[in-house]
Amino acid sequence: MKTPTYAAQYAASLHDPEAFWAGLAGQLHWFQEPPRPVLSQDPDSGLDRWFRGGKLNTSWLCLDFHVQHGRADQVALVYDSPVTGQVRRYTYRELLDLTSRFAGGLRQLGVGPGERVIVYMPNLPEAVVTMLACARLGAVHSVVFGGFAPHELAVRLNDAEPCVLVCASAGLEFDKVIPYKPLVEAALALANHRPDHVVVLQRDFCPAELVPERDVDFRYLLQAAPVDAVPLDATDPLYILYTSGTTGRPKGVVRDNGGHAVALKYSMAAIFGMQPGETFWAASDIGWAVGHSYSVYGPLLHGCTTVLFEGKPVRTPDAGTFWRVIQDHQVRVLFTAPTAIRAIKKEDPTAQLARQYDLSSLRHLFVAGERCDPATYAWAGTTLGVPVVDHWWQTESGWPMLATPVGLADAPAPRAGSAGHPVPGYNVQIVDESGRPVPAGTTGLVAVRLPLPPGCLPTLWRDDARFRSSYLDALPGYYASGDGGYQDAEGYFYIMGRVDDVINVAGHRLSTGEIEELLAAHPAVAECAVLGIACELRGQVPVGLVVLKDGYNLPEEQLQQELVARIRERIGAVACFRQAAVVQRLPKTRSGKILRKTLRQLADGEPFVLPSTIDDPAILDEIRAVLAARGIGQAFAPRVPLG
CATH class of the missing domain: 3.40.50.12780 (ANL, N-terminal domain)
Structure with a gap:
């Protein structure tokens, strides 16, 4: 047929x-x-x-x-x-x-x-x-x-x-x-x-x-x-x-x-x-x-x-669990979230564990649930040797x-x-x-x-x-x-995230997804989130929260300088990207979506309802402490009770 x-x-x-x-x-x-x-x-x-x-x-x-x-x-x-x-x-x-x-x-x-x-x-x-x-x-x-x-x-x-x-x-x-x-x-x-x-x-x-x-x-x-x-x-x-x-x-x-x-x-x-x-x-x-x-x-x-x-994709017992499942059950198509691939990449950045398994049954990897940044996309395709379909x-x-x-x-x-x-x-x-x-x-x-x-x-x-x-x-x-x-001239669609993830910096509309792509391409970054926090002068300015790959001990000031340089080179000074903070983990829903709106509200000192889908509420307190220590936003203001 x-x-x-x-x-x-x-x-x-x-x-x-x-x-x-x-x-x-x-x-x-x-x-x-x-x-x-x-x-x-x-x-x-x-x-x-x-x-x-x-x-x-x-x-x-x-x-x-x-x-x-x-x-x-x-x-x-x-x-x-x-x-x-x-x-x-x-x-x-x-x-x-x-x-x-x-x-x-x-x-x-x-x-x-x-x-x-x-x-x-x-x-x-x-x-x-x-x-x-x-x-x-x-x-x-x-x-x-x-x-x-x-x-x-x-x-x-x-x-x-x-x-x-x-x-x-x-x-x-x-x-x-x-x-x-x-x-x-x-x-x-x-x-x-x-x-x-x-x-x-x-x-x-x-x-x-x-x-x-x-x-x-x-x-x-x-x-x-x-x-x-x-x-x-x-x-x-x-x-x-x-x-x-x-x-x-x-x-x-x-x-x-x-x-x-x-x-x-x-x-x-x-x-x-x-x-x-x-x-x-x-x-x-x-x-x-x-x-x-x-x-x-x-x-x-x-x-x-x-x-x-x-x-989970990691710690059960290690970052090779997904590859074992593919081998043991002759999986033809794997469908997962980019977050899962990033978690695996963080713990096994050179994909050593993937080489221990026979992945020849796999035809395609499909990813969804959150935008897949090109760095993660490329790593998954190289590791698995199959087309990655976002x-x-x-x-x-x-x-x-x-x-x-x-x-x-x-x-x-x-x-x-x-x-x-x-x-x-x-x-x-x-x-x-x-x-x-x-x-x-x-x-x-x-x-x-x-x-x-x-x-x-x-x-x-x-x-x-x-x-x-x-x-x-x-x-x-x-x-x-x-x-x-947006849709490009060849008909490909690009989803840049929720509409409220578009920030306005001095009248310039910028996609946090585009900035995240550039941050995620840094070899030390496992995953990241960009927030548009309130600024009296410009309306909003972007701030990056980054999680490092295991084994990277780059000084935080050096990392920030390198990330700022990336954004300036690719987007320009108009982005006004000047701050990046290293955090141990990011707050997510149980499906792996990063709670960017909640992070922005936290950074701006706004009241917010604790999202019902959050995986671990304690992460917000950890990030609040990091932002306060760095003097970022209003996270150092009196604590706003969680709903």
Whole structure:
């Protein structure tokens, strides 16, 4: 069969999106085919919906279909946990058996179509089973990071109003045990809504005490009789995934069943170049959109083997862990965040550990979640000897918007610093504040012309008005991504970060991402963040925070001079870059995104709410001390209480 070309697919997707997506929907098994037109408007909200009237079940497509079509004994899921020393493999038949029986157990607890279930677990096979079991019943799952603070869990309990919460008794961070049950109890005490039951997966290294009448052992539910998949409307919600909001109240991104399945099935082949039966590894926590789309649903919809990893890229036990996983499980495509590659590079800058493993199975490395600086891009490509594909998407989109679709013929080659070209289905444009396209090379707002393709959020959980105000109202006719960037003369897109990461120095608009690129290229710098802090004279001035590679002991003043010289040479004196401070680590979300806005607020002495997604709040105090010692910004002012 001839491989379709990128140009033809992209043109078809924009010329007649309904015909394009109707054709791809035909690759899935529907209990009831969606009627034409496949794109319509919700009669109540007026918002776009895909495949209304079609019936299917995502869990059935991920499991039953493959068992019935020759993949019953193929490995569906590999659980690799260097923190516990365990590797477990589950065939499609075994995963279906576990899922259908756990779904039967949930049904006994009153879980049915439309009910919500909160999943508060680390990367465990049982978490995947829970997600698929909810999908099987038509229940809506919402995964919350295991170990998330009780207040944040309580907020999600109040918003989703689940009838059941499924948790693990504990998680592991390197060699540190984190008991989850006390966090759950604290959240339940804070919440206005409490589920009827708490299902607990007991981990041997830290079992939890169960509350009589309310708590149920996970293994007990696996004794239930298996249940069949429930036919669902394509527009029924599959899951809610909370993302940060500007008001401090998280936004519940909704993913529907039909559009999600069609888009992810397509993306596995077109974007990632995967064939059924091959092994795909998205090194992500299931609490993130990447974990949902490409650790669980995408690979299983496509008949691939997926790797579920419980650990970190370093210190489990060393910076060669990722390379071992690729070798041991014959990974064809690795998808991870640039932060993970930078962490590995920091501890093993000459890639000695990579040479200890056979990486010949790997075809591509995909990176996303944060802009990949060219220095990291080049290091990864040289180390692995495969193309590195930077691409761009968001929790809201659920799958890539910009990429190099390696499964389509004649796709433009990936390029360092660029997130690639629009994926078929996405009419991505760079516009000004009025929604007018800007010339090539001009930085503007990254927006997507409506309608959004299948797989994107159709709305926010129980809040159509907030969906409109957050994404549609600012640029009529477009989805406003909130990111800034530009498109070059050859059609390559460059995402420079959130719009508030563009700083104004004496009237000159500068991208912190561009400055970070130059700092990261210094041989001593492992990773960095550039902040635009307040300045009475110039409005804002950039300040760099840099983390050094292991083994570099460059005097800080010398390093600062070299970094300042780099910026002056490449951008000019207009950047007014004069200060760089060495820090031990940078504050990040659990997906690896650096919390630049929080750092700027800290440096400016502004009050701020402690982000719910922060990995380790203590880092902020460490950086506050460094900034104060260097007299940078207002970090030396009286401490502002964290929210």
